[in-house]
Amino acid sequence: MHGRGTTHLVRLTGGMTALALAAALLVTAPTAGAQAASPPRPASLAAASSAAAAAPCDPFTAPTLDASVPTARDVIGIDLGDRDVTTQESDSYLTAVAAASPKVVDGVLATTVQGRPLRYAVVGQEKWVTPSGLDRIGRDLGRLRDPKTPEAQARQIIRSMPSILWVAGNVHGGEESGTDAALRVLYELAARTDCASQGILDDAIVVVLPTQNPDGREADTRRNAYGFDMNRDWFARTQPETDGKVEMLRKLPPQLFIDAHEMGRATYFFPPNADPVYHDIGETPLDWIYKLYGPAMQEAFGRFSIPFFNGDVYDLFYMGYGDSVPATGFNAAGMTFEKSSGDPASQRVREQYVAIWATLSAAGAKDDELLTQWCAEHVKAYQQGVAGELEPNQLYWEGAEITNPVPDTKVRHYFLRTDDPAKTEEVQRVVRRLQRMDVDVFRLVRPLTVPDYTPYGRPAASTTLPTGTYWIPMAQGQKHWVQAMLNEDTYVPFPYFYDVTAWSSPLLENIAGGRSGADLKPQAAPLALQAEPVSAVTGAAPRLGVWQISATSTASIESAGWLRWWLDNRVGLEHTDLTAAQIAGGALADIDVLVVPSGSDATASNALGTAGRAALDQWVRDGGRLITLRDSSRLATRLGLTSATYTAATSDIPGSLIRVEVDGRSPLAAGVGDTAWAMYEYDFVWSAAAGATPVRYPAAGDPDWFISGFAEGEEQLHGKSAVVDEKVGDGRVVLFGFDPNYRAFTGGTARMLLNAIMGPDPSASVQAKAVALKATSAPAVSDRMVISVRPGAADRVQALLSARSASADVVRSPGVVSFRVDLGGKTADEHPWAQEVALDAAKLGPQVVAIRLP
CATH class of the missing domain: 3.40.630.10 (Zn peptidases)
Structure with a gap:
């Protein structure tokens, strides 16, 4: 397999009248998976x-x-x-x-x-x-x-x-x-x-x-x-x-x-x-x-x-x-x-x-x-696609080391299964996205036996794929894009993150598929451009309300925007935007289902006031259905509307796709299947009774356990609740511990959200025995910069933050100290010093567990 050499370029800053750049140098012999180095990039x-x-x-x-x-x-x-x-x-x-x-x-x-x-x-x-x-x-x-x-x-x-x-x-x-x-x-x-x-x-x-x-x-x-x-x-x-x-x-x-x-x-x-x-x-x-x-x-x-x-x-x-x-x-x-x-x-x-x-x-x-x-x-x-070659990880700047090389594995083909009628819309969406980036997609006209078929997140096994399966060969000019969209893992080279670390289209849409490195000759026909899929929403629509908690928090603005776009353009459900004052004033009388996008529970509680908190509580107990997404789910614990509890994330998972197990008896499971992929991004870790957990993270040792993207300390999630569904009085509360409609591109888990809005109540639902819980002091991390290091480097990070008079919550777990730095709701782009602090922390090298910029 050919390789691009692992190189470093010398850093250059400032206004200069002449360039002073050192040559790009080869460094060290390549490790396994990094492949042999090719000649260095430009001499200078x-x-x-x-x-x-x-x-x-x-x-x-x-x-x-x-x-x-x-x-x-x-x-x-x-x-x-x-x-x-x-x-x-x-x-x-x-x-x-x-x-x-x-x-x-x-x-x-x-x-x-x-x-x-x-x-x-x-x-x-x-x-x-x-x-x-x-x-x-x-x-x-x-x-x-x-x-x-x-x-x-x-x-x-x-x-x-x-x-x-x-x-x-x-x-x-x-x-x-x-x-x-x-x-x-x-x-x-x-x-x-x-x-x-x-x-x-x-x-x-x-x-x-x-x-x-x-x-x-x-x-x-x-x-x-x-x-x-x-x-x-x-x-x-x-x-x-x-x-x-x-x-x-x-x-x-x-x-x-x-x-x-x-x-x-x-x-x-x-x-x-x-x-x-x-x-x-x-x-x-x-x-x-x-x-x-x-x-x-x-x-x-x-x-x-x-x-x-x-x-x-x-x-x-x-x-x-x-x-x-x-x-x-x-x-x-x-x-x-x-x-x-x-x-x-x-x-x-x-x-x-x-x-x-x-x-x-x-x-x-x-x-x-x-x-x-x-x-x-x-x-x-x-030519790389013909040979099944993936490009290796490579460094282009100084100060980092590759800790996660691309495996030396042949990938010549990707396949998308079409034999689940419930997933027709999702498969069509993935294929159309590929085609609209000029990717060649084919349909098998004969069954194909693939000796090394490797389903997403599963071991390889000889498999016969049925007629109708979609085949995407890597041997095409768009090979790089095919790999970027259909990968099982992005192979993050080292733990520094400006954004999420997983985005595989089949995983986002929760469709079956896999890859092969074998030299195959499928009998297949070119697939015509697929039409834009239309969501099939059946049944009478409820009177739906949406409450955006904050107009200033980045996380709240975006989660609410993703939801509104999805309701308007993907599933076509009318909704009413509500404010805390309207809730306090009795507006819930005209609402059957209230969805609360991600946002601060403290902000929500304060905005509701005594009257609003009482109105929301009574509305649920009188038969209303409350659906909370990600950080807003803590509001249910604050108001005593769930028996579920939560703790702060001690893991470093900065936007990765984790396979979750779905209870087929739950109305949330309709059209989803036995498993799905949740976009997890430093979210709170929830625990609830088995009967109140229709979606959970697999237990330790469970073959379903798989993460696409970066993860450190992920064992904290084993067996925990990803979604909680409980009866409260005559009403129902559905808590999503993650955002099921992340950026409006997680179609697989968005189907659960649609089921939560449109579906029936569970036939055997757990009655929440809840009391209002004192809110934990741990902040939501969605708006925060995260710097996680080994304990020996914690004082140096604290010094960096103190020099900026920065406010940070510190979460300690075995072998890791994590600083969750308050940026005032701003992104790292907008903030005056967040990027510089992150860069200074990155210089700690092997002491760094993860750095995430919002």
Whole structure:
């Protein structure tokens, strides 16, 4: 099996006038599973940068301009950088530039939740940006992505084809400067007549998407109108803004994708990224980042004395980001840029512009090389699939060691079972997602005996798969994406987490499937594009209420948003949004079922007040059905509406999929099966009587026990309750210890939630013998940064936190001290020092058990 060598790159920060980078070095002999090291990556980033600097045209030369292209002041009355433009101003200026320049066409790639257009512009030579020109480019790019295209034909296409460079901003609505900088880039590409713009547009077209989140920009919020963080939504594509963007990427697949953000931290970040990097990202996009674009930006920022840093915090791992999905799904150099949000608009826009322009200029200087290498990467992916090779884990920065290598196991095929009629919708959803990322899916037309069939989370055994089973071969140009979506495990290389560590589509949807490394020749037919599945909700809908506990907590906003989207768009259930004051005022009289998304029980109790707490208690006892999700489940214990108890998590499980056992006698089990996969993320650990536990974590030694993703100390969960279902008076309380509708992409457990809303009461239900319990002092961890270390390093972590006057709860378990750090409800992106503390803690090396940033 071929391997990418385990390498380190020396950290570089600050505003420099010259680059000072050491060579990428091979380190130590590879351990088992790491494979033999290939030659190191570029001999020196400095050398690559020097070559770029020797280009005949200075990218930052004084511009010569075509006066027929309007400036921002001509159209919206301000210069870009005077202040943040509004969405309407951005749209007006984009369309004005497109109307004035034959090099620019514009369009709308989606409509937002609130009905705003998601506008884009394409800039290039006039012959390329006509409708017929863009159609031809899209078709030819499709041929270059097809590894079966003859080499001579590919070379001919490349000679006449531009590369595709994307610039996108403002996926987080409150991070505005990427929009304004993208508009400046659009103007200069359209108006400049000098060598700097020609150097880009001679061999490339540039797609400019100034704002990816118009609704969030107008509301000055991170999320879209439903409350989704759309930089976590890329593979699931639940939101119209994400879906339209990815569809446009399929039409004009990029070799470069820039995603411009802002952050709470000072200065400016651009790649190279921090580790971890997802193992099955191809070498080509990573080489471009390390050898081409990183050095070009370092050179430009040094030239203008702009402070910056690389390699810290921002990883390339989770498949929901605007860098990881372009890199894995399109073999593009997907890159996140982050500018400090606290600086003046003029500075933010200027620095974003410098990073974007330097990157586009570096791409433009490569002529046909980008497309040649891009085409070759698809061929290489196909060849890896034929051989059953997975890419190994590799480090790209200093200061970490691989503790979890990718196993040296052959994977040539994935299979999805279709013989459970109850799972038709879920299977269809997984397959459609694959197909809409250009993955080839086939249907077996004859039974197939697979000698080493390995079901998810089970041992291998010879199995005959029936006719109708879906077959996804790894031998295709989209091999990297197939592995990213259908994996059994993500093989986190070491315990540092910027987001969740598991996202396998079959596990999220709880469908049967598995893999094989055998050399098989299935008799199969290509599968036509599957339609969008429609949830079959039967029976009379209850009068449904939703109570969002907090309007400021990240966890509460997002959990409620996921729920509302799922109710509106996936299952089509009408609902009434309630407030604590309305509950106290008697609004529950018109509600049959109340769902409380994740949120603080203390906040909920205080908001309800004495009258609200009494009203909720009486409503349940009089026949109401209360369903609580994740952290809000503690409210039931506070109010004495459950006999279940809970403790704080002492394990470190930062967003992993754990197989749970489902009691088939429970109404929650309808259509679910004997097991499901729960997304567990530092959640409280619940205990209830056996008859009140329809869903539980398997006991120690149970063959059902399996975790996809990272876990440390997971034995705390053995035999514990994942869901509690109890009769309370004439009513019913269903407590989910996790969020069954996490990011609206956990369809397998969302079916349990639907059953809890729509299904009957249990035929033999346990009557809760509950009294109000004093709330534990342990906080919910969903909004918190977690730093878990061995006891010998606890004082050093405490010192780091004390230096910041940070508030943290400390949870101790055998061999581990865990600090749960209060960030005031902010994400790590938004917080001014969380990332720096996490990085300092990471330097403790083997003493670190886990670091999780919210």
